[in-house]
Amino acid sequence: MKVALLCLLLAGLGSTASAHHAFNADFDRNVTGMIEGVLEEVFYRNPHARFFISVTNEDGTAEVWDAEGYALGIMTRSGFTADTLKIGERVKVFGNMGRDGRRMIAIQWLEKEDGTVLKIFGR
Numbered sequence: 001m002k003v004a005l006l007c008l009l010l011a012g013l014g015s016t017a018s019a020h021h022a023f024n025a026d027f028d029r030n031v032t033g034m035i036e037g038v039l040e041e042v043f044y045r046n047p048h049a050r051f052f053i054s055v056t057n058e059d060g061t062a063e064v065w066d067a068e069g070y071a072l073g074i075m076t077r078s079g080f081t082a083d084t085l086k087i088g089e090r091v092k093v094f095g096n097m098g099r100d101g102r103r104m105i106a107i108q109w110l111e112k113e114d115g116t117v118l119k120i121f122g123r
Contacts, residue, residue: 026068027096027106035065035105036092044082049075051107053091065103067093067110070120078120089113 023029037055049069054062069075085091092111098104109119 023096023106024099026099026102026104028099029096031097032095032108033097033105034092034094035067037062037065037090039085039087039089039091040064042082042085042087044072044075046072049080051085051091051093053093055103063103065093065105066098067095067105067107069107074121079118080120084118085110085112 035053035055037053039051040054041052043050043052049072051067051069053065053067055065056062069080070078090113093105093107094110095108096106107120109117111117
């Protein structure tokens with residue numbers, strides 16, 4: 001009975017882990033960069049906090065980038081809350097760039113308009 005229960009528990013953990021995407025599927029660990037723009041939207045929920053930032057290109061056109069953080073527990077320990085960033089605030093984000101030219105960045109650190117720098121622990 002104990003062996004069957006242990007197998008059932010392990011099978012459940014495996015299916016939970018496989019539902020979470022791999023970092024390497026979306027981001028390139030070997031390519032880092034920085035974007036700067038205006039915060040358009042905040043998605044402060046698990047599994048990852050996300051910040052959508054309007055970035056103006058050299059030709060004057062704007063693109064919305066998806067800046068991905070970590071789970072809320074890690075974000076909180078890194079100094080973030082749901083109210084850390086305000087819609088319309090200008091931010092700089094440094095991190096791993098999205099694969100295949102996707103407008104995504106995995107946040108390593110973020111600089112607010114007032115100069116405050118927040119680093120996400122774990123990346």
